[in-house]
Amino acid sequence: MHVRWIDIPNVDNTGFSGYLSLPPTGTGPGIVIVQEIWGVNSHIRAVADQYALDGYVVLAPDVFWRQESKVDLGYDEAGRARAMELRQAVDDAQAGADVAAAAEFLKTLPEVQGGVAAIGFCLGGQLAYRTAAAGAVDAAVCYYGGGIQNALELAGNITQPILFHYAELDKMIPADAVESVKGAFKGRDNATFQDYEGVDHGFNCWGRPAYDQKAAASAHGRTLSFLTAHL
Numbered sequence: 001m002h003v004r005w006i007d008i009p010n011v012d013n014t015g016f017s018g019y020l021s022l023p024p025t026g027t028g029p030g031i032v033i034v035q036e037i038w039g040v041n042s043h044i045r046a047v048a049d050q051y052a053l054d055g056y057v058v059l060a061p062d063v064f065w066r067q068e069s070k071v072d073l074g075y076d077e078a079g080r081a082r083a084m085e086l087r088q089a090v091d092d093a094q095a096g097a098d099v100a101a102a103a104e105f106l107k108t109l110p111e112v113q114g115g116v117a118a119i120g121f122c123l124g125g126q127l128a129y130r131t132a133a134a135g136a137v138d139a140a141v142c143y144y145g146g147g148i149q150n151a152l153e154l155a156g157n158i159t160q161p162i163l164f165h166y167a168e169l170d171k172m173i174p175a176d177a178v179e180s181v182k183g184a185f186k187g188r189d190n191a192t193f194q195d196y197e198g199v200d201h202g203f204n205c206w207g208r209p210a211y212d213q214k215a216a217a218s219a220h221g222r223t224l225s226f227l228t229a230h231l
Helices: 041-052 077-089 093-108 124-134 154-157 175-184 211-230
Strands: 002-008 016-022 028-034 057-061 111-122 137-144 162-167 190-197
Touching: 002 041, 002 057, 016 041, 028 041, 028 093, 028 124, 057 093, 057 124, 077 093, 093 111, 093 124, 093 175, 111 124, 111 211, 124 137, 124 154, 137 211, 154 175, 162 211, 175 190, 190 211
Parallel strands: 028 057, 028 111, 111 137, 137 162, 162 190
Antiparallel strands: 002 016, 016 057
């Protein structure tokens, strides 16, 4: 497996960077992994490497580059405070366009053979959703995507397969928000929703108290099955 940071051109022609992780074979379908509010930190890089070991060419773009380059925060009080500051400074539509640019760039890499998907977590889940709405990926996976319920006008633009993972105890994305997202896709066969009982927001992150091994493993398996079917 080979990893490196790589420059990504974007719509502003200013460029930013992303963490690229290649599978042991060197080639495969592509995945854009979209960070949480803690940046492309050790956890997100490990998730990128995890999917690379599953056989994918993985790019994790630096979403916060307009605020601070290569943010790498921990989950302590200071890290959370800084993460919230950075989150509040992000223009979601602009960040979504950056992630879409990263997806389009990933398609040009010679290592990518096959389709490209976006997988995002929390803020990244919303940005994966926006990337799908922009038509930049062949499939998308949104783990507890924060704010999707506030961007439902984009749902009609999503015609490719999309998978949503939601946590039952998530106070940041309450049940009525989840139901509004489900309602936006009602009667359409391209959206799949998976609900995880008894777990909270962030259940996939082993660095946080909310981590739940069973839910994380189940979601990872479902995501891999989804990607296998649609890439």
